[in-house]
Amino acid sequence: MSQTKSIRVQRYLPEQEPEPFWQNYEVPFDESTSILDALNYIKDELDNTLSYRWSCRMAICGSCGVMVNGIPKLGCKTFLREYGTRVDISALAHFPVERDLVVDMDIFMEHLEAVKPYIIDKSKGRPTGESDTYRQTPAQMARYHQFSNCINCGLCYAACPQFGLNNQFLGPAAITLAQRYNLDNRDKGKRERMAALSEHDGVWSCTFVGFCSTVCPKHVDPAAAVNQGKIEAAKYTLINLLNG
């Protein structure tokens, strides 16, 4: 690791400085050095006051999201070799920053909860769970499988200008999760989810920018889910109007 790269990290230490500031670090790197490796190097070797989140190092836990040169990225899935001389790392956009690269994700969690992201089945004939389980064909699973790959990293919220303007907007991942369960043949809870989706701050706040799908590290395509959600919300609203 003979080469080094200069990395700028946006620091925020509210008890020392009221304003965020940029700090430079010189980090050795090779072909396999990820942004997360660079942050770990800084923490271990250069400056142990740096705060950031991570866990799995393999794009599964969803906790290492940061902005790299202004684009939302997973630190562990993004490599220093992809960048030239400018590498600016800052906290995920559109979320309140607690400290350095650590953001407050509460509003994101609230939006996920609002769409009841679990199988709802109150029917009499539902499986009891012992030897009796749900059946699902590969074709039935294929309907929602892509949407179930979400790791709740929040990159799509940092990419979404509408969430940036109005954080009450349910947002890409929550709407995708609603679709994921609505499309699951084991689930009977669609009606319970559609009310939240059919609000102004539900699907209708989306203006189809599509950047959510560009930044998603798991190729979930939340923009497609939101558009499907619009069709479902339109149907739900029409049925509600007809029923008075």
Add this chain to the structure above:
Amino acid sequence: MMKHHIAKDEPLWWALFSAGGICFAMLVPAAILVFGLLMPMGIIPASAFDYESLRGLGLGWPGLIFAGGVIALPAFHALHRIRHSCADLMLGKESVNKVWAYGLASLMSLMAVGVVLVNLF
């Protein structure tokens, strides 16, 4: 339980926007091709567009499809985009923007479709 306020009007605007988007992609380019390129370049002879035959077409059923597909629905599409752009730029209030945007689209549609309808019936 949380109270949800369903946005009752949005599906309508979105449906008009979507339909307008298809028209924008299919019919508007065809109209531009015929009236903006082929006719001025003389590839379609100007005699095919004399006043009387165009009037006959324009005030009949083809004219109704033209007014709906090339003027009315694209107007809703464009003004829906403009309304959303205003929201992006934080210009004006959503409730007010909706009124002028869809009001203008309705007015343009009424004028275009209205002229044909009056002559049809």
